[in-house]
Amino acid sequence: MTEMGSTTIEGEAHVINIGEVNKDLLASMHKKLSQTPTLLSNSAGRRSCCIFKVPQSLIDINGKSYQPHIVSIGPYHQGEPHLKMIEEHKWKYLASFLNRIKNNDLGLEDFLMAVKPLEMKARECYSETIHLNSDEFAELMVLDGLFIIELFRKVLGVVKSDPEDPLVTMTWILPFFYRDFLRLENQLPYFILECLFDLSKFPGENPSPSLATLALHFFNNTIQRPDKDIAKHHSLRGMHLLDLVRQSLIPSEIRDHPVNANIPTHVIHSISKLRRAGIKLKAVKAESFLVVKFRRGVIDMPTINIEDFMTSFLQNCVAYEQCHSSCSKHITTYATLLDYLVNTAKDVEYLCDNNIIENNLGTDGEVARFINNLGKDVGFDIDACYLSKMFNDVHEYYRNSWHVQWASFKYTYFDTPWSFISAFAALILLILTILQTLYTVIPYYDH
Incomplete structure (x- = not known):
């Protein structure tokens, strides 16, 4: 039926009212259909596009x-x-x-x-x-x-x-x-x-x-x-x-390193948890700070100087790797590794004490905050990264119950001189208590 210039179409499920379309609105929408994006141009997804406004x-x-x-x-x-x-x-x-x-x-x-x-x-x-x-x-x-x-x-x-x-x-x-x-x-x-x-x-x-x-x-x-x-x-x-x-900064040994993306890769724990499982971190000399390896319970990491230039450089490299579809993600992978390892200022302190980080930025807390922000809101395919095998090797070592139990015992009782002294004193006290009990019980059985 028709009423006041509009048409009503009645269907089984709903009713649609069709009135006159605003011609200015229609013209405006048709104009927008033909507009070319300017804030992210059509060439932004091409390999040739390499200079981006940061998200x-x-x-x-x-x-x-x-x-x-x-x-x-x-x-x-x-x-x-x-x-x-x-x-x-x-x-x-x-x-x-x-x-x-x-x-x-x-x-x-x-x-x-x-x-x-x-x-x-x-x-x-x-x-x-x-x-x-x-x-x-x-x-x-x-x-x-x-x-x-x-x-x-x-x-x-x-x-x-x-x-x-x-x-x-x-x-x-x-x-x-x-x-x-x-x-x-x-x-x-x-x-x-x-x-x-x-x-x-x-x-x-x-x-x-x-x-x-x-x-x-x-x-x-x-x-x-x-x-x-x-x-x-x-x-x-x-x-x-x-x-x-x-x-x-990407040596050929890791640039050309094959990645088996078919094997699921596991994330690794923070330094505090890795240490309890007996995993240590050791500073080594290498061509680049990106050359990170794991062998026999030790993560080898070259020293990196964290200061104003390096923080800016790493942040902009991560942003570039996030925006450019065709470039490798080596810096993003390294940033993610640091983010996995560092949860607190204590973790940074350990890295500094072991000469893996030279802190010329500020407090250990400021370095921890920088590292955590570096890996935040970053798209990352862990299965296709150059450290995927290292992540899996660390994960397998961590899962070994014997490693974890023995390392946890050492970490709890022998990590510092005071914890060792306390454990030794408790052991002596336990032995004396047992001896005292024996000396009390033995005469009773002799009679």
């Missing part, structure tokens, strides 16, 4: 660990007021660089022309739509890219720097560069840096180090690895600087 869930946990504190690199934080100081010095560095190469038949236009063909490929590296026109985007890539390269060269003495350059001489600035250059939201595509680096080399740089060597030596001022470890990565390429340093 809000991780920001809620780790705060400003993903945002630059002193220098903006790339489009995400461009123009933010607190980064203006270094923005001015970028132009000073660019002018100094152009003046240095003016006799090599190269000018600013050559660098702009070099990055122009790479524009679309570079835009697709960002998970969000970049609202810059073609000229603005090229300017940003050249300005930020050459600033990074020139800073590398000056800090490492590849080219002569101004003895009064505050970016090099003021001791508080460089530590912020180390951290800001390795924040996920603060990256340039590595192929852009390579393009600018190759074009900017000149005869005075002889022998000329590769971009990877230059970058890794720059960050080695804080990571501090032997030169021979860096030399192995002369030709290493990353998606950006964060990925380059991340990859350089």
